[in-house]
Amino acid sequence: xxxxxxxxxxxxxxxxxxxxxxxxxxxxxxxxxxxxxxxxxxxxxxxxxxxxxxxxxxxxxxxxxxxxxxxxxxxxxxxxxxxxxxxxxxxxxxxxxxxxxxxxxxxxxxxxxxxxxxxxxxxxxxxxxxxxxxxxxxxxxxxxxxxxxxxxxxxxxxxxxxxxxxxxxxxxxxxxxxxxxxxxxxxxxxxxxxxxxxxxxxxxxxxxxxxxxxxxxxxxxxxxxxxxxxxxxxxxxxxxxxxxxxxxxxxxxxxxxxxxxx
Amino acid sequence: xxxxxxxxxxxxxxxxxxxxxxxxxxxxxxxxxxxxxxxxxxxxxxxxxxxxxxxxxxxxxxxxxxxxxxxxxxxxxxxxxxxxxxxxxxxxxxxxxxxxxxxxxxxxxxxxxxxxxxxxxxxxxxxxxxxxxxxxxxxxxxxxxxxxxxxxxxxxxxxxxxxxxxxxxxxxxxxxxxxxxxxxxxxxxxxxxxxxxxxxxxxxxxxxxxxxxxxxxxxxxxxxxxxxxxxxxxxxxxxxxxxxxxxxxxxxxxxxxxxxxxxxxxxxxxxxxxx
Numbered sequence: 001x002x003x004x005x006x007x008x009x010x011x012x013x014x015x016x017x018x019x020x021x022x023x024x025x026x027x028x029x030x031x032x033x034x035x036x037x038x039x040x041x042x043x044x045x046x047x048x049x050x051x052x053x054x055x056x057x058x059x060x061x062x063x064x065x066x067x068x069x070x071x072x073x074x075x076x077x078x079x080x081x082x083x084x085x086x087x088x089x090x091x092x093x094x095x096x097x098x099x100x101x102x103x104x105x106x107x108x109x110x111x112x113x114x115x116x117x118x119x120x121x122x123x124x125x126x127x128x129x130x131x132x133x134x135x136x137x138x139x140x141x142x143x144x145x146x147x148x149x150x151x152x153x154x155x156x157x158x159x160x161x162x163x164x165x166x167x168x169x170x171x172x173x174x175x176x177x178x179x180x181x182x183x184x185x186x187x188x189x190x191x192x193x194x195x196x197x198x199x200x201x202x203x204x205x206x207x208x209x210x211x212x213x214x215x216x217x218x219x220x221x222x223x224x225x226x227x228x229x230x231x232x233x234x235x236x237x238x239x240x241x242x243x244x245x246x247x248x249x250x251x252x253x254x255x256x257x258x259x260x261x262x
Numbered sequence: 263x264x265x266x267x268x269x270x271x272x273x274x275x276x277x278x279x280x281x282x283x284x285x286x287x288x289x290x291x292x293x294x295x296x297x298x299x300x301x302x303x304x305x306x307x308x309x310x311x312x313x314x315x316x317x318x319x320x321x322x323x324x325x326x327x328x329x330x331x332x333x334x335x336x337x338x339x340x341x342x343x344x345x346x347x348x349x350x351x352x353x354x355x356x357x358x359x360x361x362x363x364x365x366x367x368x369x370x371x372x373x374x375x376x377x378x379x380x381x382x383x384x385x386x387x388x389x390x391x392x393x394x395x396x397x398x399x400x401x402x403x404x405x406x407x408x409x410x411x412x413x414x415x416x417x418x419x420x421x422x423x424x425x426x427x428x429x430x431x432x433x434x435x436x437x438x439x440x441x442x443x444x445x446x447x448x449x450x451x452x453x454x455x456x457x458x459x460x461x462x463x464x465x466x467x468x469x470x471x472x473x474x475x476x477x478x479x480x481x482x483x484x485x486x487x488x489x490x491x492x493x494x495x496x497x498x499x500x501x502x503x504x505x506x507x508x509x510x511x512x513x514x515x516x517x518x519x520x521x522x523x524x525x526x527x528x529x530x531x532x533x534x535x536x537x
Binding site for chain 1: 292293296297299300303306309314320321449451452455458459465469474
């Protein structure tokens with residue numbers, strides 16, 4: 001475990017150093033991620049100028065969902081997509097072999113391989129939205145609710161990681177699927193709205209197939225104290241299922257992996 | 263070589279490139295399908311605005327919006343996106359980074375023209391994706407929420423072609439930044455964040471607050487999606503549409519000159535194996 005923590009630290013440091021090397025880009029992209037957080041408010045503000053509550057969520061409450069959305073989106077852009085694009089390239093060019101030969105867990109190695117620190121200001125932007133939402137709702141935060149919210153955020157990180165791993169598995173089998181990354185990114189955009197907005201087919205899709213509702217709406221609901229014990233249990237079960245199943249498929253895919261050299 | 267034979271050669275080259283691009287799109291069917299599925303934002307927004315309009319119409323600056331009208335708007339937006347989206351910015355930055363752009367430079371065709379034919383060639387496949395959307399518009403939403411102006415309908419394909427050309431040229435311009443920056447695709451994502459909101463993709467521009475609405479008149483974004491959509495749903499008449507097309511032509515000329523100049527000066531500093 002300590003060995004893995006140490007390796008994790010080395011990988012993060014290397015990525016940060018690479019990002020800081022390209023200074024002009026660092027500044028431009030940091031600015032871009034702040035601007036993107038700012039642009040995210042506009043549609044919500046327009047919706048809320050029409051209705052005081054949509055799908056049972058007031059402006060302040062929707063701001064909380066939007067805050068979690070911006071934070072998770074920055075997380076995806078900073079910690080998930082860079083590594084993912086790298087693995088997909090490795091699968092295509094056959095250099096994944098070098099990763100598999102290393103004496104550490106391959107899932108750990110590929111998922112920590114690259115970070116992009118320019119997404120970090122986006123996390124700060126999301127935190128600002130969260131703070132604004134809390135002021136707007138006039139909530140008194142309780143410790144239990146904050147802890148529950150953090151637990152659900154952990155659930156969303158695990159879910160994102162599992163979906164990420166499934167995309168890599170698809171790439172190992174079908175080779176040319178880099179656009180699955182863009183498909184996931186485009187679908188994730190729906191997570192900016194409270195899940196109560198969606199009905200019918202979309203509601204089913206966003207709860208069970210691609211659990212977006214769990215990722216942004218439920219942490220906000222936890223903070224507001226709206227989540228029941230049953231909901232928390234559902235979240236844990238879905239999260240556990242995604243983690244176990246994706247790990248199994250990953251191991252299966254590696255067993256079938258036909259590299260460039262073998 | 264006379265002008266006529268030169269033109270004939272041009273047409274032959276473009277024809278061959280279009281055929282090759284079409285065959286390529288057929289080979290990577292699964293990939294193409296995934297690309298089409300990434301254009302799902304209008305459907306998500308349709309679900310959202312239907313929820314907003316569930317208990318009564320929404321009031322815009324110039325008109326009101328019922329659930330049906332939102333459906334007409336977002337399905338038209340989906341149609342325009344399905345016909346006009348392209349991936350040139352990723353192709354270009356990838357090829358600059360990998361050095362494979364050198365292969366294109368050897369060919370006797372301007373690389374930007376080659377990218378244009380590659381982006382246009384899957385159009386027949388895109389059309390088949392467009393058919394169910396048109397059916398949903400006519401059967402699901404109904405004719406009464408679409409434009410009744412025949413002149414508008416004649417001009418809509420022109421406006422859609424203008425949308426495509428503007429999207430393509432901006433992609434070339436941003437992609438050519440890849441000669442200087444490592445992550446021109448990141449610049450594109452920043453641009454797209456603005457585009458999503460200001461082009462009427464996420465929210466009809468009619469619902470914008472007045473100050474922002476007037477700002478969009480000076481920006482290119484509206485001409486890159488909302489223009490044909492507003493014409494198809496009868497929110498603007500054919501004169502306003504014509505005015506918009508004239509603006510598209512002006513923007514296209516400026517973008518073309520800018521993209522060509524950027525690409526050319528990028529090429530001068532480009533160093534790759536064999537070029």
